[in-house]
Amino acid sequence: MSATKPVVVAVDGSESASSAVVWAARTAVALGRPLHIATVVHIPAFYYSEPYLAESFKDELRRTATARLDSAQILARQSIDDDLQIVTELLDGSVSDRLIELSKGAYVIALGPRGHGEFTGLVVGSATVSVVSHGESPVAVVRGRTLDGRPPTEGPVVVGVDGSESSIEAVEHAFEQASARGATLIAVNVWSDVSVQPSLGATPDDPLWSSIQTGEEVVLAEQLAGFTERYPDVIVERVVARDRPVRVLSEYAETAQLIVVGSRGRGGFAGMLLGSTSRALLHTADCPVLIVRHVNK
Numbered sequence: 001m002s003a004t005k006p007v008v009v010a011v012d013g014s015e016s017a018s019s020a021v022v023w024a025a026r027t028a029v030a031l032g033r034p035l036h037i038a039t040v041v042h043i044p045a046f047y048y049s050e051p052y053l054a055e056s057f058k059d060e061l062r063r064t065a066t067a068r069l070d071s072a073q074i075l076a077r078q079s080i081d082d083d084l085q086i087v088t089e090l091l092d093g094s095v096s097d098r099l100i101e102l103s104k105g106a107y108v109i110a111l112g113p114r115g116h117g118e119f120t121g122l123v124v125g126s127a128t129v130s131v132v133s134h135g136e137s138p139v140a141v142v143r144g145r146t147l148d149g150r151p152p153t154e155g156p157v158v159v160g161v162d163g164s165e166s167s168i169e170a171v172e173h174a175f176e177q178a179s180a181r182g183a184t185l186i187a188v189n190v191w192s193d194v195s196v197q198p199s200l201g202a203t204p205d206d207p208l209w210s211s212i213q214t215g216e217e218v219v220l221a222e223q224l225a226g227f228t229e230r231y232p233d234v235i236v237e238r239v240v241a242r243d244r245p246v247r248v249l250s251e252y253a254e255t256a257q258l259i260v261v262g263s264r265g266r267g268g269f270a271g272m273l274l275g276s277t278s279r280a281l282l283h284t285a286d287c288p289v290l291i292v293r294h295v296n297k
Contacts, residue, residue: 005107006036006087008137010099011072013064015149016112018075020142023151023288024110025076025084027140030180033107034085037072039065040095065090079150096130103135108173108290110140113282132263132282132291138173139293144253144286151257151288156184156237158252159260160245160277163219166262170292174260175227177290178234186237186252189220190245216240246280253285263293 009024011017021037028035041061069088076086091098103109111128132139142151159174161167171187178185191212217240228236241248253259261278281289 004033005105005137006034007031008036008038008102008106008109009072010095010102010109010111011037011039011068012095012112013068014112016142018072018112019146019149019151020110020112020140021072021075022079022149023140023142025079026153027108027110027177027180029080029082029084031107031176034087035076036087036089036102036106037069037076038089038091038099038102039068039072040091040093040098041065042093042095062090095127096134099127099131100134100136103131103137103139106137108138108140109135110142113141113143129279129282132278132293135293138290140288140290141282142288143282144288153181153257155255155257155287156186156252157181157258157260158186158188158249158256160249160262161187161189161220161223162245162262163223164262166292168223170260170262170290171223171227173290173292175231175234177258177260179231181257183257184235184237186239186256187220187224188239188241188248188252189216190241190243190248191216213240213242245277246284249277249281250284250286253281253287253289256287258288258290259285260290260292263291 007024007028009020011021025035041058043058043061069090073086073088076084099109099111109131111131113128128141132141145152157174157178159171161171174185174187177183217238220238220240224236224238228234239248249259249261259281261281263275263278278289278291282291
């Protein structure tokens with residue numbers, strides 16, 4: 001992964017976007033990468049029926065957006081103790097489209113779960129879901145518990161492992177994040193999608209149950225192989241369990257500083273851009289969630 005790719009964060013003036021700025025600044029410093037702060041000015045289509053109103057409204061939005069970028073840059077510098085290269089950018093157009101374009105050159109793009117433009121009842125906004133589903137870089141959705149608006153810096157990095165291609169890429173990012181943060185890495189493989197149903201009389205002592213457990217331990221070991229040698233400083237805890245992946249990962253999120261998952265696991269349909277586990281964690285995790293989507297190049 002190129003060290004020149006920046007950590008990108010999108011801001012819109014919302015409280016969740018401010019938390020994303022703090023997370024992104026800390027992550028950029030930890031990884032030795034520049035920080036790119038972006039905001040998007042979107043003019044609703046109906047304003048273009050009156051050109052003067054459209055230009056006047058656009059000028060006001062751009063002034064507000066410029067002030068927003070200035071505030072985000074100040075917040076980013078206040079969140080870290082080290083020097084950090086920061087670039088700000090004001091973009092015009094569709095929020096989702098502009099952020100997806102930014103993701104093409106990003107190491108990771110950080111977003112709040114829901115911005116000012118979303119309905120109050122939404123837990124995760126449409127722009128966030130769109131970028132997670134279509135972006136070409138990993139996407140960090142900065143949600144969950146905070147201390148004075150700041151995401152957690154204590155606790156392990158947790159990665160979901162299931163043998164899929166996006167899972168392998170998630171493991172790579174998780175090791176890099178854990179190493180940069182000086183955190184323990186907990187690698188979790190939950191195998192309910194290939195489980196033996198208790199209704200059929202299976203128990204942990206059943207030979208078939210035992211063979212599945214052993215097979216999933218092998219899957220976990222294979223996906224960690226190589227990374228443990230590349231990152232000898234990272235302490236790794238391995239967890240293999242029969243349960244619902246969302247439930248197990250959500251429990252770990254209560255004490256983790258970051259959850260890393262692939263966008264679609266082995267149980268997802270080929271046409272799906274976002275799997276059920278990663279989508280559910282966007283709504284339930286009590287810490288930032290880093291979603292790594294496998295992109296064919």
